[in-house]
Amino acid sequence: MEYQRDENDIEIEGGEMADDKEFLRGPLLVRNRKNTTSQIAIVGANSCPIESLDYEILENELFKQDWRSRKKVEIFQYVFLKWTLALLIGLSTGLVAFLNNLGVENIAGFKLLLTNNLMLKDKYYQAFAAFAGCNIVLAIAAAALCAYIAPAAAGSGIPEVKAYLNGIDAPSILAPATLFVKIFGSIFGVGAGFVVGKEGPMVHTGACIANFLGQGGSRKYHLTWRWLRYFKNDRDRRDLVTCGAAAGVAAAFRAPVGGVLFALEEAASWWRSALLWRTFFTTAVVAVVLRGFIEFCRSGKCGLFGKGGLIMFDVNSANANYSTLDLIAVIFLGVVGGILGSFYNFCIDKVLRAYSIINEKGPIFKVLLVMVISLLTSCCSFGLPWLSQCIPCPPQLAELCPTAGRSGNYKNFQCPPGHYNDLASLFFNTNDDAIRNLLTSRVEKEFHISTLLVFFVAIYWLGIVTYGTAVPSGLFIPVILAGASYGRLVGNMLDDLSDLDVGLFALLGAASFLGGTMRMTVSLCVILLELTNDLLMLPPMMLVLLISKTVADTFNKGVYDQIVKMKGLPYMEAHAEPYMRQLVASDVVSGPLMTFSGVEKVGNILYVLKVTGHNGFPVIDEPPYSEAPELCGLVMRSHLLVLLKGKTFTKQKVMTGSMIVNRFRAHDFAKAGSGKGVKLEDLDISEEEMEMYVDLHPITNTSPYTVIETMSLAKAAVLFRELGLRHMCVVPKKTGRPPIVGILTRHDFMPEHILGLYPHLHHYE
């Protein structure tokens, strides 16, 4: 008989019960295991307790009644408000994006103008002092905001938003303080000349705005409105935050379709067709708002806000014809870009781990670290251009050469009059302008190979060491900068072999780096198309993205996934791991499991709430309320707290459902915004009340999702993930045992937990 009997397998043959003791563990609840995975994760640059979000439709008596009594006008109110909120998210995100650009352009413009003028007067030391001084002051401002007010605002924010949309909540991820710091920290950080982008922060900002609007008003400030109560649940908030994230990308890149796709491909874990349309509407609003502001600024009312404002790189002028030989160059570009991109991820991970040790020591160390990096960046930006040779100004230029004003791209630097320094044109500029320079076609601008090499190496490493400091810092722009300089470098080297313009090579290089680090495909493709307004480059861009992603995937995970994992956020993957097929659901259930009776003593409930951190408790009806013990349902911690606060207790152990149904309304139990709601400390229960009883039936979700204990863990994980659950009840196969074996939560599906319990499964990974 070839069939090998597995230890954890049940098989009944010839009527004989096989050795299933190991597996079924008799009629006892599973109490011998404890889930030791951390309930704390790093959000931004700070450790926070985390919670799961719950997307299940809770069906208890109170909610059911509320549903059934909903009138058509209330459904209309809900739909109307949903779209109004989408509109508001679009408007606010567009406005913030514009203010961000206005701030950065004016601050950086003033700084560059000042320094450039001093340089033109040959006052090199003063110029450096002014440059580095401005940078460090701005850097300290950004770092202080981050370190002292909202540490959650540090970093890109995309990993946190991604985790939130996967169902992981921490009070600080989308808090108003985070929003405030993200907006101003990003302006100061980008203005300080760091190699950071504003795209990640914009996504986070959009998500924060959406969450703020979805709070359902504020009782503290008397800003409540009856209509807003519909949004007091995790499902609707998730939808709003998805719209916010899409609006953020749309605003950062002026790429409305790209924003929708980014939300779909990278940010969101659950997606519905209806959401596609609402997200699309939000990003359309953003596009219209931005267009309006740009029209407004065209008349010169926005200070130093130049054409460098909202990035939009027109490369239309270049020749987009390519031959088969060019495709080979493109493939080479993609392969090397993939390798460099995955190495970028590797370095980011190492640097982040090193920084987290420094950041842990306290806010002042965070600020000091930022100061060091700022000084390093200033030295590079100011020092490296000295390596470059001076180039005579090309004749017949539309622009002034060397540059006198703010936004020109022919920086004189140390060169004699009539000459310019091409490395300074890249370094001594805002990041957006540097990208624009790199993407211009050869006809308009030529860079030396050495210039590109120096710039590429410096930007590659500066980008890596800057991420992870306590400033809001996006990853898109550093990666695009490094990728574009790499692409242009390759284009310059393959000059004799390829007819493709170096500007297009730079674009493809940027695509290869983005594919190699972020591992997105369709959304990056569309974002780059919308940025460069050149559809003819679509086929080679697709090719480069596919190749670089494939190559990079063989080395490590995408940068956001990697950061999510490093920060300890318990992210549920869409697919089940192979080793999950070797286990069944009851193998990973962890105890001790606390259950309540249908009518429970108040003291017991309080005790259980105090000693465990669990959020869902099975309610079991026992005789005389039923013939045999049976699972009545699941009750939530937050609902218990509201119920206890209401003090609808009885001296006798009797069902008082109708009393409670009359006493409370459904929205008393609606989920409060993250970090709000009744807390255990708010309760004031007397000794006498401790001995009284409370009927849990009206607030018990009578139809929790259940799986049988013999279901494979892989199948249970698919159910858990597809439905976005927080709790999943595991029920026994045999009758005559307690009606519930345990509860599976997100943490029980984490590899650390499973492989900790079953180390021999490591080889299936």
Next chain:
Amino acid sequence: MEYQRDENDIEIEGGEMADDKEFLRGPLLVRNRKNTTSQIAIVGANSCPIESLDYEILENELFKQDWRSRKKVEIFQYVFLKWTLALLIGLSTGLVAFLNNLGVENIAGFKLLLTNNLMLKDKYYQAFAAFAGCNIVLAIAAAALCAYIAPAAAGSGIPEVKAYLNGIDAPSILAPATLFVKIFGSIFGVGAGFVVGKEGPMVHTGACIANFLGQGGSRKYHLTWRWLRYFKNDRDRRDLVTCGAAAGVAAAFRAPVGGVLFALEEAASWWRSALLWRTFFTTAVVAVVLRGFIEFCRSGKCGLFGKGGLIMFDVNSANANYSTLDLIAVIFLGVVGGILGSFYNFCIDKVLRAYSIINEKGPIFKVLLVMVISLLTSCCSFGLPWLSQCIPCPPQLAELCPTAGRSGNYKNFQCPPGHYNDLASLFFNTNDDAIRNLLTSRVEKEFHISTLLVFFVAIYWLGIVTYGTAVPSGLFIPVILAGASYGRLVGNMLDDLSDLDVGLFALLGAASFLGGTMRMTVSLCVILLELTNDLLMLPPMMLVLLISKTVADTFNKGVYDQIVKMKGLPYMEAHAEPYMRQLVASDVVSGPLMTFSGVEKVGNILYVLKVTGHNGFPVIDEPPYSEAPELCGLVMRSHLLVLLKGKTFTKQKVMTGSMIVNRFRAHDFAKAGSGKGVKLEDLDISEEEMEMYVDLHPITNTSPYTVIETMSLAKAAVLFRELGLRHMCVVPKKTGRPPIVGILTRHDFMPEHILGLYPHLHHYE
């Protein structure tokens, strides 16, 4: 007490059991209801029996063993093959799209050349005879193929593909015969001058190709390969068909990103991030293949294959600046476009219903109907241009005027030399060329208002009456034609008010019609952008799409949804209907429910398989195999048939699991392609064997998804739909009753069934 007790609600108060008899129905299985929804639907132009697809992970002993024994090399084989198949789908779809274009361009080119030359010689009657004759011959060819070989190939095919991806299978939807007829029928149909597109048929073709490749080889033709066995399940086939549908759109419009989005927004019901990438790869391959062929044809080796080949409308030349006043015009365009679009849907529905009566009478009536429509189309195309006035040829044209060759756009028609007929330029052309003419900017081409009006009205109605005849007919091109002429008409009328070019008005008009009929958003936006290569039109295009979709949604459903419903395909919507909240799962379970024992008599199984059409049967273990009756799992009809064919029977009622495990291999039970597999008639069981027993445990799925009978129907529907189930077990709340109440299938969630049982719920709709 305000709390109203609902009839279908259970509530226990004060320990007393409320009147739940109505609801719990005692310990009996539900046998008093029958699901009368039809198991037959119209596919193409024919009625077929339909089945559900099953995306559940079946966990029986055989399959579990197969999983556990899978080696790393086998996982690699699977992944490698998955990508190879995606590549093959891309290559084949690209090739077919090219052949389709080559065929249409040459056939239509020959026809137009012949007619045009006769017209230039003033031989009007011969010209009409040649024109109408060619058309009717081609039409008969297309109709005969459709009517006699594969009726499923008629129509667009998108509704059928959409239904397949929602989990509805009919053997003919994606059969090889359908593929064959779809390819050639589409060439003849478009060549015959019908107002039909090749886009819907291309989507269907792509899906058919994907399904063909995913069959897992063919035993009949000895084309089996061990690796292909991994694809013998509905999940992997669904993924392939999704890729195929995306490849179809990508090939039809040369819009790779649009293809991915189309599959995502309109076609697919389930989506995973991993699929996004594979779909993107497939469409990239299509784009590369098409580009290669076009390069090849540029050298003139493709006969009459002109620039009219693969559509790509460059409108870049037009001025895309627009003011606020233009936006008002755009809004007006969107509103009216939405109304006209939804009216289009309304008419399509009526016409389809009328035609289905004719089509039912037999193939010859189908052909006759096509002949009538063909004659009508010929008369319109040939007759209406006589209404138009002759226009003198503009001087300094690059093109010849009047047109002498095939692809020119200045048709002389009845006009004197040196003049052309602008209505003939639209009518007397291929549909692609007509669209291109409509989208050109005013500078290049001017149409009279009367010309546009006549063309718009004629095309609008011709499009409506042509769809539903027995030819492969896409809806995109008719809608774009009508929309573009409507847009250009509006643009001409608003000439004094708006600076926007009429070509751009035509584009926006096409967008408004597409939004009004198809109700897609992002995908249409991207498809139109890729078609016209003009990103600057993105914001107004988004606006127009949003407005027209919103307006049209107030009247009726999207055209594909409407056709799916009209054809009787039991489509599972993503959201639960409001009335489902008033019911619980056990309210709609329909009987009689057939169950098997763990070890069952062969005769009983055969009897049950004969008398019911069910596909899943609960297996219940009874004493002595268990202490009390308990649900062992679910067994599939197809697995039972394979097991019975293997004849592993015993005389005694004993468990013989290991015998069966040794006798069979997992892939014996793999799901055969649609319409294949063991049939009941194939079994040859003797009288003696009828009395023997067979052990069902090894093929029983021991972890079917279960819901408790008191779960609201809405919640159950979400579970059913999100996981793509075919069967869902409803278990009782109380112990001591039979362990299963019933099985829910797709048909039990259909409004006809539910509202038939509970007519009073109609007012919740």
